[in-house]
Amino acid sequence: xxxxxxxxxILQRATALLLIPLTFWFIYxxxxxxxxxxxxxxxxxxxxxxxxxxxxxxxxMLIHAKLGCETIVLDYVxxxxxxxxxxxxxxxxxxFVIFLVVVAIIKLSLV
Amino acid sequence: MIDNRPLSPHLTIHKKLLTAAFSIFHRxxxxxxxxxxxxxxxxxxLLALGPNYFSIFEFMVGTLIFKIIFFLWTVGxxxxxxxxxxxxxxxxxxxxxxxxxxxxGYVILFLTFLATVIVWVL
Numbered sequence: 001x002x003x004x005x006x007x008x009x010i011l012q013r014a015t016a017l018l019l020i021p022l023t024f025w026f027i028y029x030x031x032x033x034x035x036x037x038x039x040x041x042x043x044x045x046x047x048x049x050x051x052x053x054x055x056x057x058x059x060x061m062l063i064h065a066k067l068g069c070e071t072i073v074l075d076y077v078x079x080x081x082x083x084x085x086x087x088x089x090x091x092x093x094x095x096f097v098i099f100l101v102v103v104a105i106i107k108l109s110l111v
Numbered sequence: 112m113i114d115n116r117p118l119s120p121h122l123t124i125h126k127k128l129l130t131a132a133f134s135i136f137h138r139x140x141x142x143x144x145x146x147x148x149x150x151x152x153x154x155x156x157l158l159a160l161g162p163n164y165f166s167i168f169e170f171m172v173g174t175l176i177f178k179i180i181f182f183l184w185t186v187g188x189x190x191x192x193x194x195x196x197x198x199x200x201x202x203x204x205x206x207x208x209x210x211x212x213x214x215x216g217y218v219i220l221f222l223t224f225l226a227t228v229i230v231w232v233l
Contacts, residue, residue, distance in 0.1 A: 031233050038165045065145035097152045104159035
């Protein structure tokens with residue numbers, strides 16, 4: 001249990017570190033898009049480099065978000081049963097959203 | 112271990128300090144950005160589904176509610192990012208004396224304001 005908390009603490013900081021350049025990259029790209037139109041975005045995500053960077057950013061962001069939300073639940077929810085429910089919900093949402101993004105990026109890179 | 116873990120102190124009984132406010136807003140912005148990441152996933156999924164589905168997003172872009180959400184997302188991203196960098200320094204025990212904590216706090220507010228203005232003006 002002790003090691004689990006320590007590894008989560010390290011993972012949260014490692015994902016935070018990785019997110020710094022990726023977030024700046026994503027915001028820069030968002031500014032660069034003229035009107036967020038379909039063709040422009042499809043072309044952008046059709047590039048393997050952009051698709052991979054976006055995928056890495058999203059997975060890192062979702063893991064970071066999952067760890068952060070779990071910490072908040074542990075800090076402010078007293079009931080063990082509620083803690084377990086929230087943690088399960090966070091896990092389900094995280095893995096479903098990661099699945100959604102992976103499928104979307106694969107589809108965009110194949111078209 | 113989890114059974115005996117103490118809860119965080121209740122927010123209402125403490126004197127309101129800038130340092131506490133920074134911590135609370137880091138968590139609030141974190142929750143907001145977590146929801147935002149789900150919206151980004153929906154956005155990329157609509158794009159992958161094709162132009163008919165993506166037109167839902169294109170319609171949303173023009174609405175006031177989208178602009179408000181996007182503005183709050185921008186503020187949240189920059190605040191969480193800059194304050195997160197400060198937390199990474201704290202991890203190594205750097206900049207933790209009270210004076211530096213307050214100065215870095217004001218620097219974060221300024222950088223968040225500046226970065227948000229740059230994004231919205233550009």
